[in-house]
Amino acid sequence: MTTTTRTPKRLYLLYIPLIFMTIFYLIPLYLMLVTGFKSFEEINLQTMWNLPQTLALDNFNEAFTALTPYLWNSLRMVIPAALISSMLGSINGYVLAKWKFKGADIIFPLILFGMFIPYQSILIPLVEFMRKINLYGGIPGLMLTHIVYGIPITTLTFRNYYATIPTELVEAAKIDGAGILSVYRHILLPNSLPSFVVVLIWQFTSAWNDFLFAVALTRPDNWPVTVGLNNMAGSQIISWNVQMAGSFLAAVPTLLVYIFLGRYFLRGLMSGALKG
């Protein structure tokens, strides 16, 4: 890539800051892991940096027992939410990219703005609305919320992707008599798998990591893991070591996605470079 005249020796010096930064990024992960694998006898704030003497699962076990219901709540809320908002995004993206109807140019930015709003500005009506339609407190209400506020980013990603599929292909199919739905089914959808992976990962991660909607809309029985973990961290009864192990457990699903599908995760970040 680079064809500079720099000597290799100077290039090696660049590893010093890189390794230093690697340590900075990995410190929290290190702490979660070494704490998690210590036995209860070994737990002591003053020796928190030491490696475990023996591998024990005390902390993970206790954290897992405490967090299991919340982990389960997260899982059964996040998966349908990610699937549905991705489907909606794909359909919207298709129509907005290939079937521009009158007013589509106004509608797109209006949808897009939805992903930037600070949710504090809609939180009170959201809670009131969910109470009115009897979805307050439970998982379906939270799921619906994630689906709707996921629409802007999923629509954006699919629209940008479908814009790269040649319009001639669509036009040719139309001349052959294909309607809007069969063009989608036979031309766009079969080519959409990579985009679906990107969007699903993105939605999975953001819904899994959400805290504000969850704490506003669910009752303790239905808390997802972020709220469960925060509650555990705020309690005086559960000690720091179990909190550390719990943090790791709460991070595992999204970390696994990142490790195995990191390429797509990055693409999601970039395609939604508009999104924060």
Add this chain to the structure above:
Amino acid sequence: MRNKKDRLISIALVAPSIIAILIFVYGFILWSVRVSLSTWKGLLPNYTWNGLTNYIELFHDPRFMIDIRNTAIFTILFVSGSLLLGLLLATLLDQGLKGEGFFRSVFLFPMAISYIVTGVVWRWLMNPAMGSRMSGLNLLFSALGLDFLANEWHTTPNWGIAFIAIPAIWQMSGYVMALYLSGLRAIPEQLREAARVDGATELQVYRRIILPMLRPVTLSAMIILGHISLKVFDLIIAVAGKQVALDVPAIYMWQTTFDGYFFGRGAAIGILLLISVAALVIPYLHYSLQSEAEV
């Protein structure tokens, strides 16, 4: 005939999403505005007209003034820190070193984690205890002979909020790095070569050619980071709970609404947050959609 039918179907396909967005985004914003103009304080909704009183009271409220100050400090440190670190990391990784993929993955992984997890771990890293009860980073510094670095972190009087920027930078700088890295990769190598042939030093190439070409990336990153920092909430809650010293508008909004039942004031804070984010984002959206249309 066919065309007309397709047109109808196309509208029917997007209608559910558009209606949902109209209700959940625009309808709810208007509803919030209405609440913010009411006297609603208490469990039961009360839409008695109150004019701008809630807003005026906020601007005379010492707590809200602390919030504005805290947000300003946090935003400046978080945005500039993430930009600088992201640019530095991207520049280092753009040199074609071995192991680039590994470093990139390490720098980016915090993006996959929730602010709550980050906050809980950093709460213990930034443990302010001193002396024999020392732990976390202070303990690490002391073990490395860097005692002068040990400090009270987010419990520092008046400046605690500044330390919240550290975990926030930890979480977001990798993302900025990824943005810059793709920006750097888009700069044609010939351009750098040409400048070198003209006798420019590496530093000059960097300052005169590369940095100016990265300006659009910097702008995007600033907008993204800026609007995140205006609504920061989870991270502070997880690091420190709801302390007045580390208060920001999003936490005040939460407490006054859901703990204090002062819905009128909570809505006013929400709307003020929306206005400040919109001032940042609308020109940006306009600009990026416009330049997209020009391409």
